[in-house]
Each structure stands twice: as structure tokens, then as C-alpha cells.
Amino acid sequence: MHCVQKITDNIYWVGGNDRRLERFENMFPIPDGVCYNSYLILDEKTCLMDTVDTAISRLFIENITHVLNGRDLDYLVINHMEPDHCANIEELVRRYPNIKIVGNKKTFQFIGQFYDFDYCNNSHEVKDCEMLNLGRHNLKFMAMPMIHWPEVMFTYEETEKILFSADAFGTFGAMAGNIFADETDFEHHYLGESRRYYSNIVGKYGNQVQGALKKLSSYDIRMICPLHGPIWRENAEYFIGKYDKWSRYEPEKNGVVLVYASMYGNTENIINVIANKLAQKGVKDMRMYDISKTHPSYIIADIWKYSHVVFGSVTYNNGLYYGMESLLNEIKALNLQNRKVGLVGNGTWSPQAIKVMKEILCTMKNMEVVGTPFEMTSSMKDNEEEIVDRFVEDFYSSIS
Ligand code: FEO
Numbered sequence: 001m002h003c004v005q006k007i008t009d010n011i012y013w014v015g016g017n018d019r020r021l022e023r024f025e026n027m028f029p030i031p032d033g034v035c036y037n038s039y040l041i042l043d044e045k046t047c048l049m050d051t052v053d054t055a056i057s058r059l060f061i062e063n064i065t066h067v068l069n070g071r072d073l074d075y076l077v078i079n080h081m082e083p084d085h086c087a088n089i090e091e092l093v094r095r096y097p098n099i100k101i102v103g104n105k106k107t108f109q110f111i112g113q114f115y116d117f118d119y120c121n122n123s124h125e126v127k128d129c130e131m132l133n134l135g136r137h138n139l140k141f142m143a144m145p146m147i148h149w150p151e152v153m154f155t156y157e158e159t160e161k162i163l164f165s166a167d168a169f170g171t172f173g174a175m176a177g178n179i180f181a182d183e184t185d186f187e188h189h190y191l192g193e194s195r196r197y198y199s200n201i202v203g204k205y206g207n208q209v210q211g212a213l214k215k216l217s218s219y220d221i222r223m224i225c226p227l228h229g230p231i232w233r234e235n236a237e238y239f240i241g242k243y244d245k246w247s248r249y250e251p252e253k254n255g256v257v258l259v260y261a262s263m264y265g266n267t268e269n270i271i272n273v274i275a276n277k278l279a280q281k282g283v284k285d286m287r288m289y290d291i292s293k294t295h296p297s298y299i300i301a302d303i304w305k306y307s308h309v310v311f312g313s314v315t316y317n318n319g320l321y322y323g324m325e326s327l328l329n330e331i332k333a334l335n336l337q338n339r340k341v342g343l344v345g346n347g348t349w350s351p352q353a354i355k356v357m358k359e360i361l362c363t364m365k366n367m368e369v370v371g372t373p374f375e376m377t378s379s380m381k382d383n384e385e386e387i388v389d390r391f392v393e394d395f396y397s398s399i400s
Helices: 054-068 089-095 105-114 191-216 236-247 266-281 296-305 322-333 353-361 382-399
Strands: 005-008 011-013 016-018 034-036 039-042 046-049 075-077 100-103 123-125 131-133 138-143 153-157 162-164 223-225 253-261 287-290 306-316 339-346 367-369 374-376
Touching (some): 100 105, 105 123, 223 236, 253 266, 253 296, 253 322, 266 287, 266 306, 339 353, 374 382
Parallel strands (some): 075 100, 100 123, 339 374
Antiparallel strands (some): 039 046, 131 138, 153 162
16 A cells, blocks of 8 residues: 655655664664655656665665656656655656656666666766746756765755755654644654754765755755655754754754773773763763764764763773774764864773774874873772863863
């Protein structure tokens, strides 16, 4: 049975949800599932905006067959060639042999790399700012390279002023019938997952996102239709504002995330001591994570949100504990910047953790190590409390 919704008089949402997938990109846990959006425009010409993941192909074909109601499919616009959105191109060409696939040079390069069907007679290559008229609707294709792949385009529909934004403004989390953000409690239900999606998947490309926001600022946008998550038809400025902050690498909130790598609980203990002391000074809403317990994507999302981080790690193999090293290298790869950092290291002999953490942090932009890193030997002793108090005082001063 088809499962579609109208988003305007002649445009339909024909996507679907996947609540069975364990990990998005086989990497990120998605306990709330994910949705794959696709949109079908009915005009003198019919036009589909992207396809979906193989997981929901059957429903997707039912959806577009129902909406087309016997009509041919004239165009398929590929805004993004990652397989979670383009898994059905070959099937559509088979079903609608007259279809024109609209993409740029890189789009067609990637179709050739991923798939083995002949699309030569079906390709319609476009350049940045090129237009396509469907009748009443006019599509303008905007190149948005590296948000987050090089072939990415946004498509702006001029008549109804709708932006089809590829992965941008998307989120993890399936949709429960309410496909518009204004029909959901977005802040509570989706904001955390959209931050996790942004920081881990798009986060590296802050400059490109800033460029895109600048480009879009001259357009009158009444609706944003992303490839994942709810559609924005009201108060889109709210989410655009989040994207602006995230892509500037500016924290949303003055606050502290504490992350530890601890083998026998001694490093965990000192991080708890520091958190207690910060709480007693009045720091609220802190977040604490055991690197071996929580998937790094959640930790990264909170580091994106808050202004301060304390990293505490044991020494391992004369270097850094694997999970902590991996987290630090990942936030470096994602280009995270502008945070204040406290460091705690532990080693029973030849401690190395602080040295390696500093080496990684000093290659990042504007990551300021606050106070004197606290280095302990195996476990914290009462006579070291004064040193910890000094560390906490310095760290606290940098928050307030
Ligand atoms: Fe949703 Fe970049 O794919």
C-alpha cells in the first residue's frame, strides 16, 4: 500500500522510513531510525527529486506509481549521489525508459562508478544555475560541492519557492506521520539527532556550509525539503540559525563535556572529582562520557554543542588509549575549532597521555588548553587535592 503525503497542491512526499537499520553508513547507531525523503512534482512534465535507499525500494515504487497514476516520469533530479538516495535510478530507467536523469558532470561520473547500466540516452547534464521548466514550476540547480560530497546540488523551485536541500538540514530519526517540522516537537525529538547528524557527517565542511548559507540568503525560501527528516515550512530561520552556528564551529552553550578513558576506574574517579568540584562552583548541565561505552558520534555532537571539554585518559602502549586517540583524531578530522580544553592524564610508569593529547590538539584551530594539565600516577591521592583544586579553579574561571 502506498504511503504518500501532499506537501503542496502538486508536489508529493513519496519517501519512507527505516527503523530496522542498526547503523547509518554502517557506522552511526540510529536507535530512532532514519527516513529517506523523495519528492514528486506533477506538472506538464513530471519530475522526481532524488530516490531512496534500497531498504524501502518497494514502498517507494508503489508511492510514485500511485502519484503518477499512469503518467510517464519525465525527469529524475539527482541532488546527491550517495547510495542512500540513489539506489533506485536503474529501476526507474527500466520502468520509465524516456526518463531524463538530471545531474552535473560529477553526478554522472558517480553513477558510472556505482552502477553498471547504460544511462547515456537518459542523461541531462546541467551546470550551476541552469534552469529546467516543468510547466508551472521552474527548477534552478545550484552547485553545492562538498556538502558533503562533491556532486551535491540544491534545487530551488521558483514558483512555490521551495528549496530541495539534499542532505543539508537533515537529521537522523524516522518520521511518525508528521512530515513537517512544525507538526513535531522538533527541539526535543529531533534537535539532538540533527546535531549528531550534522557534526559527524557534514561537520568537516563548515566553510562550504557557510558559503551555501550566503548563497541562499538572497533567495525567498518558503519551504525546505531535505533528504532526511522533517520538512521546514514554518520558522526555517530557527534551523538555518543552528546550521550557521554549527558551521562556524561556535558552541551553542557555555558548558562542559567530560570524557574519560579509564581501565580500572582511577581516571574515571578523577573526572568525577573534577565534575563534582565544578558543580559545587555552580556549573550546570554538564555531560560525562566513558569513551569505551558511548558511541563517539554522541560525544562529538555534545562537544559541538558545548564550549568546554575535559579529556581524561590513561596511557596505553606508550601512547594514548585507543578510544581516546580515535575520538581526538576524529574531532580533528571534522575540523572542530574554538573550544577550551582541560587535560587529565594517567600512567603507572612513563605517562604519555597528556603529551599525545596535546600533540593532537595543537594541530587543531583555536583549541585552548586551560590551566595546568593534571597528571597522576595510577590513582589520585588526598595530598594531590590542592593541585586538582587549582586545575578546577583555572578551568572554572575560563567558563564564567
Ligand atoms: Fe543522506 Fe550523504 O547521504
